[in-house]
Amino acid sequence: MIDFRTEPSRYRHWKLSVEGAVATLALDVAEDGGLFPGYELKLNSYDLGVDIELNDAVQRLRFEHPAVRVVVLTSGKERVFCAGANIRMLGGASHAHKVNFCKFTNETRNSIEDASNASGQIWMAAVNGPCAGGGYEMALACEHILLADDGSSAVSLPEVPLLAVLPGTGGLTRLVDKRHVRRDRADFFCTTEEGVRGKRAVDWRLVDEIAPRSRFAEATAARAKALAAKSNRPADARGVSLTPVARRIEGDRIHYGTLTVEIDRGRAAATFTIRGPGAPPPADAAAVQALGAAFWPLAFARDLDDAILHLRFNEGAVGTWVLRTEGDLAAVAAYDALLERESRHWLVHEITLNLKRVLKRLDLSSRTIFSLVEPGSCFAGTLAELLLASDRVYMLDGGFEGDNRPPPRVRLTAMNFGPYRTVTGLTRLASRHLGEAGGAEDAWVRVGEDLDAPAAEALGLATFTPDDIDWEDEVRLAIEERAAFSPDALTGMEASLRFPGPETMESKIFARLTAWQNWIFQRPNAIGEAGALKLYGSGKRPEFDRGRV
C-alpha cells in the first residue's frame, strides 16, 4: 500500500533548510530508497516516493513557513542535478502505475507553480549539474532557472531519442506555452539526447540565466534576493503545523476526522460520507490561526486529498466514487462566509488555495463521480463544489417515507463564484452554464437561498431528481450500470466531458500531453519486449515498428 503521508523528519531524499525569507530544498536521493524493489535511484533519479516527499515539502512550506518568499530548488549532490524519473522503475511498472505516477507528479509541478503565482512563494531552480528529463521538467515548473555554465551542466529532454516516450511531466507543454521556446527549436532540443547548455540555453529561453561554477552560489543568492523582493508574503506571520492526517483503515472502511470512505467491491464503488463542521466557525483569522490544522476547512481539504490519492493508487478497481454529505447547510455556509471575509489573511488564503487544489485533483481523477443529495446532507458553497465536480448528481425531490427530516436543499455561496476555478480557468458553475445567455451570473441572484430539487436541477446542481418511490432503484441502477462499462472508455469520456470551454497550459498538460503519453505507454515501440523503455540499460537496441499511425 502506498501512503502519501510524510513529514520532513522522515524525508529520505530531500533536505529542507530555511534561512529568513529563503528556503532551500535540495534533492539528494537515497539510491537504495526506492518505493519498490528492483531498481536503484542513481544520479538523483526519482520514483513516486521521492515525489511524495516533494509534494509534502511544497505544502508545508506554504503553511509552516509563511515568511519564506523564495524556494531554491537545487541538488544536494556534487555532480548531477537530477536525471529525471527512474527508467528501470518505469520499465517495470504497470501501465496503471505509470499513468498515476505521471498524474501525481504533474499535480505536484502545478502546485509549485501555484505557490509561485498565487501564494507569493516563488520557486527558482539552481541547476548545479546535468539536468535531464523529469529533472528539467521540475526546473520548468519554477519561475526562474539558473544553470551552471561549465562543461557538463546541460538541460535536456532525452525521452524521445532515448526511451521512445514523451517527457510526461509537462515538459513539452511548458517549453512552448510557458517559456515560449520557438517550436522548431523545441523540436531539435527534444530530440537531442545531450541537451543544450551555456549561451544557447539562454538564447533559446531554455533557462533564464547562466553562471560559472565559481560564482554559482553568489548568483543563486543574488537571484533569490531579487525574487524575494517581488513577493507579497507577510513578513512576520507565524506558521501553522500540519499535524499528521489521522486515518484508520478497517476492512473496507477508511475513517478520517471529517469523512469516511466505504468500499463496496461488488459494485466497484466507494461512498465518501463527508461530515460538515460540528461547531460554528471561529470569529476571525486570528482564531483560525489558533485552530491551525484542526480548522474544519483545512482538515477537510487534507482528509479528502489523502482519500483521493489513496483510492487512486491503492484501489484501482473501484471505478465509481459516490459523494455524500452529512451536516448543516447553514454551518457550512458560515465557514464559507469566514473564508470570504478573511480572504486577505495569508492563512485563510492558503486554505482556500489548498481546497482549490484538492477539488482539481478530484476533477482529474479517472473515476466516475456521482453525488447523492439526501435529507440531512449539507452541500453548501465549498461542499456544493462537489456536486459541480460530479459527472451526475441525484437529488431527492421531497422526503423519504418514514423519515421526518425535511427534504434536502442545496445552497450556493460566494465561494462558488471564483476561488475554486478548475484547470480550465472557469468556475465549475460556469462550466455547467456555458450555454446560458447569462452564464453563471444568473445563479448569483440565488446565492444564500435554500434550493429545492427542481431549483437545483435548473441551476445545474442536480442532474436527476427522483422522488422517494424511484430513488433507490434509480440510484442503484446508475451505479451498477457504471460498473458494467469499460473503465477505459469511461476515463476517456469523462476526460472529454468534464472540461468544456477554454484550455489553459495546466489543462493542456493533462489533455493533449498526458493523453498522448498514455497512448505511447501502451505502444510496443515503448513497452514491448523489444521496446526502448524495456531495453534501456541492457545494451540492446530497440526494434521499432516504423509505421506512423
Add this chain to the structure above:
Amino acid sequence: MIDFRTEPSRYRHWKLSVEGAVATLALDVAEDGGLFPGYELKLNSYDLGVDIELNDAVQRLRFEHPAVRVVVLTSGKERVFCAGANIRMLGGASHAHKVNFCKFTNETRNSIEDASNASGQIWMAAVNGPCAGGGYEMALACEHILLADDGSSAVSLPEVPLLAVLPGTGGLTRLVDKRHVRRDRADFFCTTEEGVRGKRAVDWRLVDEIAPRSRFAEATAARAKALAAKSNRPADARGVSLTPVARRIEGDRIHYGTLTVEIDRGRAAATFTIRGPGAPPPADAAAVQALGAAFWPLAFARDLDDAILHLRFNEGAVGTWVLRTEGDLAAVAAYDALLERESRHWLVHEITLNLKRVLKRLDLSSRTIFSLVEPGSCFAGTLAELLLASDRVYMLDGGFEGDNRPPPRVRLTAMNFGPYRTVTGLTRLASRHLGEAGGAEDAWVRVGEDLDAPAAEALGLATFTPDDIDWEDEVRLAIEERAAFSPDALTGMEASLRFPGPETMESKIFARLTAWQNWIFQRPNAIGEAGALKLYGSGKRPEFDRGRV
C-alpha cells in the same frame, strides 16, 4: 491502395441534388460497397469509402455550386438516418487504419463547419430516422438539427456502453463545447445506448427542433428557407468545375501538376518538390474564374491535399516529409497579391479557404515535417506557410559551390498574417512568436522583403542556417536520425509542440478527444480477444479488466 479522388457520377453512397439555393445530400449506403471485404454496410453505416465521397461532396458544393446557400444532410433510406461507423470494419481494422480513418472523418466534419461558418453554405441535418454514433456526430457538424418526432427516431452516442470506445468524430467535444449540453446530461446521454428523443432531445440541446413525420418534409423546407436567408453567398455566381486531379505514380515517384513526391524508403522519407507558378497571375477574379481548376493556387491546394492523404493512408512507414520548392519568389508573391486584392470574390475566397484547410491537414499529419530552403526555391507568402508548418527548417546560408544561382531568400506576404490560421486560431507566424513582446506584428514590417538566412532565422522562418560546407551532412544526419526514433514518440511530441497557445473546439477534437481515443483503441478492453469492439455482434459479452488507470 486507397484513392481519395472521386466525383458525383461515381458516388455509390450519396445522392446529391440541387434545387436553387438548397442542395440535398442524402446518405443511401450500398451495403455491398465497402472499401474492404469482410463487412456489410448495414443501416447506413459508413466506412472510409463513404466518407471519401462525403469529403468530395463538401468540396464540390463549395466550388461547383456557389449559388447553394443551404445543404440539407439527410438519409435516403426509409427507416434509418445513419448507424455511424461500421463496427465490423472498425473491429477488423489495424490500429493505424482506425486512427487515420478517425482523423480524416474529423477533418471532413470540420470542413462542413467551415462551409457553414466561413463560406455561407449552411449545413442542416434533417434526421429522419434513428441516428447513432458517427451518424449523430455528422449531424453535430451541422448548424441545425431537425429530428423526426416519432417512436423510433432518436439521437444517441452508444459507443461507450456498446463498444467500449469513444465517439471518435468530435461528438463528445461538440456536445459540450458547441451545443453547450450540460456536462452531467451529456454523461447520461453518452452512456445510454438507446439515446434521447422528442422533447427531451430539444430541452437538453441535443437537437434544435423536432417535427412529426407528417410535417417533416415541410419543416425541413421551412428551416432550409430560413437558413438560406442568413447566407451571404452570391446569387448568380457560376461554379468552376473541379476537374480530376491528375496523378501518375511511377515506382517511388508520384507526379502531380504542381508537385512531385519522391520516396526514399531507406531513409523513410518523402521529398515533396513543389513547383511555383510558371506564369504570372491572371489580372482579376474574372480571369481566375476563367482558369478555374487550372488556376495555380487551386491546383496546388488540390494536388497537395491528395498527396498528403495518399501518403497518410498508403505510405505509413514513410515517417518524414521533406518539403522543397522550385520557382520564383516574386511569382508566388504576385499570386498572393491577387488572392489578397480579390479576397471578397466568392471563388478567390473559396480558394483561400481551401488552402487553409490543406495547410491544416499538413499540421495534423503525424509525420515529421522538415523544409529545405536552397537556391532556386520560392518560399514566399502562401508557400512560406510550409516553412511555418515545419518542425524544422534548414536554410542554406550563401550559395553552393559551383552553383551560380544566388543564395536562397524567403519572403513574407500579407497572406502570412491572417487567412491561414491553424486549428488553434493563431496564424503560424504568431505560433512561432508567442514569446516575443511584439509577437508576429514585428514581422509585418518585413513583408515583401527578400530575407536572407540570418533574417529568416531571426523571424522563425528558418531553424538552422548551415553553409555550403555543412549543408549536406547536417541535413542528411537530421533526416537519418529522425528515422531512428520511435514513430509513436515522435507523433506525440510533434502533436504537443506544434500547437502552442490557445485551444479551440477544433483543436480540442484533435488533442483531448483524439488522443484519448487512440489510447482506448490500444486497450484490451476494446480490442483484445474479449474486448467489446472485437466481440460486437457475436452475441458474447465482453470481459473487462476493471482497473482504472
